[in-house]
Amino acid sequence: MNRILIPFICLVLFFIEPIFSLFSPFGPDGGLFIIPRFVLIFLMMTAIYTDRLHAVIWAFVFGVMHDVFFLDIIGLYALLFPVAVLAASFAAMRADEHPVVTSGIGFAVLLLFEVILYWVFSLIGFTDMAFGAFFTGRLLPTAAVNGLLMLALAFGLYSYEWKVRNSRYEIGSFR
Amino acid sequence: MPRFFSNKRLIILLVGVIILVALIGFSLRDRERVTLPEQLIKDAAGVGQEVFSKPAGFVSGMIGQADLLLDSYAENKRLKARLADYAAIRSEVAALRTENEELRKVIGKQESLRAYNPIQATVIGRNPDQWEDRLILDKGANAGIAENMAVMTADGLIGKVTLVTPLTATVELLTSAGTDYRVSALVQSGSGEIHGLIEGYDAERGELLLKRIPSEFDIQPGQQVISSGLGGIFPKGLVIGEITEVTTDEFALTKMAYVKPAAEFPMLDHVMIADRIAPEIEPVELRPESGEAAE
Structure with missing residues (x-):
């Protein structure tokens, strides 16, 4: 990928995220939260399939933007985004390239990411949600929606990379 | 086992982590104002966000209007029934308003706690990880918005402004768990005005907590709760909600009531910021480290 x-793509996803939560029919009243993690899943899949270094750099940049624009705690997402992207790409290095495997790895990293955020926010007193409520009300719906998106993205990137590689061999150029 | 990092890279990574953790510590403190780089990022991101949010808001507005159209028959019926009362109430309001003005002149009182300049703003985003319930508005200090101003919809109070940059403003909603602010409120009952404080939000019930009501006063479910204007920042008379249940406080010294908020929190797109005309009083520091404890 270029x-x-x-x-x-990250910038567009970054701006779509708050619109998603603004118009999401699920909210505090229903007790169900679907938190969009579009930037994170895109960067994780990019790191796995195309370009790890750039994915990590942009993860840091968009982490800082997220911190400043939404959170006013600078350093939280700026730290967790690159770490999550790195963790996903290192885990995928030793595993199969198949989209189901890679998005499974991404899914696990996403779960860890959400749990760490929950832990940090309950530590600094932003939330008093019990872990059970967090698990059923936030973690499961968030992971399900983002996981499905990640699977679609992984299939897309995988077939794209596969095509690029094949076309290289067809031309017969040695690198 | 493959080596992921060379020594040099590992050191750079560790130093980076330490710097970031230090930054978290720095920004967790209660800061008076945002730093310049933060302001720049916020304003730039706010402008970009508007480009995406305005069309989305337009589409959702269209859908909302289609919904309204479908409901219009039943609504029309209900409104016609109310229209008869409306004329009577309007003439009464006009009479009361002139009487109020005359009485004000008599006692020589110019400023009212109720008076405020409304500033219209559009919500361009909601904090995607909704740990803290926050909104980002498309107007900021340039439009006259300042920190601590009350934010409401047509239905009622929803929160207050916590941060302003020249082009954006951040609103913390009443439903946010991390809030350390209180709203001085009063219950409108038949016998007069009963004062209390809105402190906290019960996420399971979706209702606000009205605490510190003196126990000798009688309050009933169904009574309306409005802002009292005595907190020094919010104007008087903003609708907060309706009492649904009355219980006693944890120490049984005062009463506590659950208040169903009048505004709808899940879908917020257009809001109004109340710029109070009466002089504002500096907010009282509620944090324990300032020497005096909260109570």
Whole structure:
């Protein structure tokens, strides 16, 4: 994938995230939260399939933007985004390239990411949600929706990479 | 086992982590104002966000209007029934307003706690990880918005402004668990006004907690709760909600009531910021480290 394309797609996803939560029919009243993690899942899959270094750099940049724009705690997402992206890509290095496997790895990292955030926010007193309520009300719906998106994204990137590689062999160029 | 990092990289990574953790510590403190780089990022992101939010808001508005159209028959019936009362109430309001003005002149009182300049704003985003319930508005200090101003919808109070940059403002909703602010409120009952404080939100019931009501006063479910204007920041008379249940406080010294908020929190797109005309009083520091404890 083109390197310049990564930040542009991230920027669009970054701006779609708050709109998603603004118009999401699920909210505090229903007790169900679906938290969009579009930037994170996109960067994790990019790191696994195309370009780890750039994915990590942009994960840091968009982590800082998230911190400043939404949270006013600088350093939280800026730390967790790159770590999550790195963890996913290192785990995928030793595993199969198949989209189901990679999105499974991404899913596990996402679960860990959400649990760590929950732990941090209950530590600093932003929330007093019990772990059970968090698990059923936030973790499961968030992981389910983002996991499905990640699976679709992994299939897309996998077939794209596969095509690129095949076309290289067809031309017969040695690298 | 493959080596993921060389020594040099590992050191850079560790230093980076330490710096970030230090930054978290720095920004967790209660800061008076945002730093300049933060302001720049916020404003730039706010402008970009508007480009995406305005069309989305437009589409959702269209859908909302289609919904309204479907309901309009039943609604029309209900409204017609109310229209008869409306004329009577309007003439009464006009009479009361002139009487109020005359009485104000008599006692020489100019400023009212009720008076405020409304500033219209559009919500351009909601904190995607909804740990803290926050909104981002498309107007900021340039439009006259300042920190601590009350934010409401047509239905009632929803929160207050916590941060402003020239082009954006951040609103913390009443439903946020991390809030350390209280709203001075009063219950409108037949016998007069009963004061209390809105402190906290019960997420399971979806209702606000009205605490510190003196136990000798009688309050009933169904009575309306409005802001009292005595907190020094919010104007008087903003609708907060309706009492649904009355219990006693944890020490049984005062009463506590559950208040169903009048505004709808899940879907917020257009809000109004109340710029109080009466002089504002500096908010009282509620944090324990300032020397005096909260109570």
